[in-house]
Amino acid sequence: GAGVSQSPSNKVTEKGKDVELRCDPISGHTALYWYRQRLGQGLEFLIYFQGNSAPDKSGLPSDRFSAERTGESVSTLTIQRTQQEDSAVYLCASSPHGSLTDTQYFGPGTRLTVL
Amino acid sequence: ELKVEQNPLFLSMQEGKNYTIYCNYSTTSDRLYWYRQDPGKSLESLFVLLSNGAVKQEGRLMASLDTKARLSTLHITAAVHDLSATYFCAVQVWYGGATNKLIFGTGTLLAVQP
Numbered sequence: 048g049a050g051v052s053q054s055p056s057n058k059v060t061e062k063g064k065d066v067e068l069r070c071d072p073i074s075g076h077t078a079l080y081w082y083r084q085r086l087g088q089g090l091e092f093l094i095y096f097q098g099n100s101a102p103d104k105s106g107l108p109s110d111r112f113s114a115e116r117t118g119e120s121v122s123t124l125t126i127q128r129t130q131q132e133d134s135a136v137y138l139c140a141s142s143p144h145g146s147l148t149d150t151q152y153f154g155p156g157t158r159l160t161v162l
Numbered sequence: 163e164l165k166v167e168q169n170p171l172f173l174s175m176q177e178g179k180n181y182t183i184y185c186n187y188s189t190t191s192d193r194l195y196w197y198r199q200d201p202g203k204s205l206e207s208l209f210v211l212l213s214n215g216a217v218k219q220e221g222r223l224m225a226s227l228d229t230k231a232r233l234s235t236l237h238i239t240a241a242v243h244d245l246s247a248t249y250f251c252a253v254q255v256w257y258g259g260a261t262n263k264l265i266f267g268t269g270t271l272l273a274v275q276p
Contacts, residue, residue: 089266089268089269090205090252092265095263097262138204149262151264152207153205
């Protein structure tokens, strides 16, 4: 079946502009996660959605970052007034239930470059 | 704050040789993942280790978990060029329904030379 998809695959923007990144999870997966991977580094957790529960936003680095999810489907990560330090690959993952026994399946990522 | 440390960060090895990547973490967790990432690609799940003493093997890779030592190892046997990639370990943290997230190590870049 289809895996996690993300769009765009690449995004180049100017400093100060807003960007929106999209994630389509695997159909039926109730849990969705956003991570950020800076060049040469591991992944940093950003935000976690589980069903209709309030999202865990504890990883968002500043109030310029926000994310929404429509039901148990598409999610968008929005970065306002982008800065050069926002340049990274943004990875989305989904899992069936968000439980301790789940495995997270990752999308291909969106590479964001802020000039 | 939970920390996950991997070493080495970079590993250059010859084909046919054996080596081990180490993953240490700073808090209790009963679930540890190993992922592989090829350049420009997303993460591919390799192993999920669920309990103390768990050992899993796939081809030339074998992963183990010691929850008491808070240590996981990824052992490479008779390396081949196709294994060249970055390998991440990740520890799952769970706060009773509030959060289910992975804390990743820094990654080990493996380069297998012919």
